[in-house]
Amino acid sequence: DTAVSQTPKYLVTQMGNDKSIKCEQNLGHDTMYWYKQDSKKFLKIMFSYNNKELIINETVPNRFSPKSPDKAHLNLHINSLELGDSAVYFCASSQLLGVGQFFGPGTRLTVL
Amino acid sequence: LAKTTQPISMDSYEGQEVNITCSHNNIATNDYITWYQQFPSQGPRFIIQGYKTKVTNEVASLFIPADRKSSTLSLPRVSLSDTAVYYCLLGGGGSYIPTFGRGTSLIVHP
Numbered sequence: 478d479t480a481v482s483q484t485p486k487y488l489v490t491q492m493g494n495d496k497s498i499k500c501e502q503n504l505g506h507d508t509m510y511w512y513k514q515d516s517k518k519f520l521k522i523m524f525s526y527n528n529k530e531l532i533i534n535e536t537v538p539n540r541f542s543p544k545s546p547d548k549a550h551l552n553l554h555i556n557s558l559e560l561g562d563s564a565v566y567f568c569a570s571s572q573l574l575g576v577g578q579f580f581g582p583g584t585r586l587t588v589l
Numbered sequence: 590l591a592k593t594t595q596p597i598s599m600d601s602y603e604g605q606e607v608n609i610t611c612s613h614n615n616i617a618t619n620d621y622i623t624w625y626q627q628f629p630s631q632g633p634r635f636i637i638q639g640y641k642t643k644v645t646n647e648v649a650s651l652f653i654p655a656d657r658k659s660s661t662l663s664l665p666r667v668s669l670s671d672t673a674v675y676y677c678l679l680g681g682g683g684s685y686i687p688t689f690g691r692g693t694s695l696i697v698h699p
Contacts, residue, residue: 481632510687518674520633520689533686567632575680575687576621580632 480504481581483568489587490558498553498584500568508532509551510569510578511543520567526551527574558588593677593690602698607664609693611677614658619681622653622660627674627692636675637662664695672697 481502490496502509510533511523525533529545540556551568568581594612601607613622621640625633637644639651639660650663664671674692 512689518692520676520692522687522689525687535686569632573681575623575678577623577635577638578625578633578678578680578687579635580625583630583632585630 480579481568481570483566483581483584485584486582487585487587489589491589492558492560494558495554495556496558496586497555498566498568498586500551500553500581502549502568502570502579502581504570504572504579505549506570506572506579507548508571508574509545509548510571511551511553512567512569512580514565514567514583516564524551524553525574532574555586558586560588562586563588592688593679595675595677595690595693597691598694598696600696600698601667603668604666607667607671607695607697609662609664609675609695610659611662611690612659613677613679616657616679617681620679621681622651622657623678623680624649624651624660624662625676625678625689627676633676667695667697669697669699671695 508527510525514520523537524543526545542554545551565583569578571578623638624636627633637649637651644651652661676692
């Protein structure tokens with residue numbers, strides 16, 4: 478009965494590859510997010526969707542493309558992976574924008 | 590962007606009360622203040638949230654002065670398992686971007 482789940486938990490890949498991370502929430506929330514946490518532990522928002530509509534797109538390279546097939550899912554596709562993309566990516570959800578977010582367990586992406 | 594400032598690190602001992610203050614001088618009228626706890630290799634976990642004055646739940650208290658330019662998370666009688674990074678986050682309705690601060694690394698010693 479996990480509230481916010483992400484797959485995979487770990488992802489190791491080569492530069493230039495394309496990969497996807499999936500996120501699902503069973504809380505009935507309208508808003509979902511993707512955050513990136515780098516090696517310095519700085520947690521930075523990347524995207525936010527409300528009811529399948531993109532509402533926040535924060536200075537993220539266009540190699541990153543979020544997709545929300547329904548309001549319970551928000552997937553992140555990354556094209557042409559670079560070394561600097563190595564980080565932990567967290568999905569989150571909340572009912573209201575930025576209020577009371579529930580976070581997933583994270584996906585540790587390592588680009589070699 | 591509403592910016593928050595917290596101490597980078599704090600040390601405490603088991604059984605003590607710990608207070609972590611977050612400064613947010615340009616908090617917006619609609620913003621709530623939320624605190625999260627993060628253990629290594631885990632996602633942030635919601636601790637407490639408030640808008641003004643004082644909020645208390647089973648794990649913490651949150652003190653917010655009248656001008657709302659800061660907030661203080663109070664952890665009563667910490668234990669070793671409270672060793673974690675604590676983040677304050679401003680959030681609310683309307684057009685804004687959730688912005689986490691750098692977080693405070695709390696280490697609780699035996």
